[in-house]
Amino acid sequence: MERLQKVIAAAGFASRRKAEELILQGQVKVNGKVVKELGVKVSPSDRVEVTGIPVEREEPIYFMLYKPRGVISSVSDDKGRKVVTDFFHEYKQRIYPVGRLDYDTSGLLLLTNDGEFANLLMHPKNEIEKVYVAKIKGIPPREKIRSLEKGIRLEDGKTAPAKAKVLSIDKKKQTAIVELIIHEGRNRQVRRMFEAIGHPVLKLKRERYGLLTLQGLSVGDARELSPHEVKQLRTLASKK
Template identity: 70%
Template sequence: MERLQKVIAYAGVASRRKAEELILEGKVKVNGKVVRELGTKVSSSDTVEVNGVKLEKEDKVYFLLYKPRGVISAVTDDKGRKTVTDLFKKHVQERIFPVGRLDYDTSGLLLLTNDGEFANLITHPKYKIDKTYIARVKGIPTIENLKKLQRGIKLEDGKTAPAKVSMTTFDEKANKAIVEITIHEGRNRQVRRMFDAIGTPVVKLKRERLAFLDLTGLSTGEYRELTKHEVKLLRVLAETGKID
């Protein structure tokens, strides 16, 4: 089940805010009845009409993108910057959107889909889908500070969940290190803020893996479609916490 305004936005009819206005104005019907409640939820079997026009149901599609740095994880950008969906426009007809986000200056693995239910399974913290990052940091984290990251560290929006952390290399002369960190939350700029909190700011950040998926075979800016089996495994992993 998805909120009605979200379904309208995903269909590309209007932004979520505009969709809310349309609902309040009585211009949206669900199964033939006008709906004015913003909290209304609908399923894929419901028929939704906006201004008398029925929303077409698209086939569900799922993509894995090697996101470059300098690209926005959004469908549109009011500043005119390049978005991740711009990388698909010539070859993908469906109205896809990013599953979660990677910062403008972060590269790596990002999923895109038009399946809102699937996106929620991947992004909601309660499903604990692992996301692994490679961080190049300024300074060399102490063992104690790495343990702080592992246990969870206090940020302005609360303590982070426990993480898996390991320092892969360090250079005392250059005063820098490379650290691998795995989290399942997705707060805004979370990894960067975690390293800021221990005094070793991130210089470069890349998401290397999501669950069992990685970037094998892709160069920056390239993408591939997920297989049906991969989509099924991700659903099973989110719903059960494990895959055989």
């Protein structure tokens, strides 16, 4: 037996909080009867409807993908470009990416059919570290690296404190490889941070998400997360 709002969230209809609002508004039915009270629990055999639409409950699945460059972090694209779910044709469940990586960014991307899990990881207050490695134009002086660490003022506000480290420099080509660790998830944040200090990104990869790394995966490879890894991510996201 699971709480009704959790079942709705896990099916991807809405966040758990929004699911609670829908229940209180009388938009949810269980076995044909309107439910307006929170705390109701349902079994797998119960029929749940949200605004008249049946909730299809699937076994939750969790994947990580080594996303290649030139792939859209979406389930479809109106321009016919390759999307991340194209790497999962053998699975019948409807999965979707947790957050996104830009079209030109490669690296670790999570996908799931568990809406509650996805909403938890993407909540602005979560403290899950994301490690990026960027090849940038120019060689940044130490004071610019410190400014990344203190926070950069962007058009949508100042970024949270980060960790930054120059891994290597190429004086001949005037480029540098920089590791940047953040825990926010704003749109194109890493690229915008480097642009703000005058060193645009030439190439970008996300190498770590929480405790997960790309170890053992080649570009385009995917694997299912273990129950322990899923539990670890939930714990990290629930610290705040």
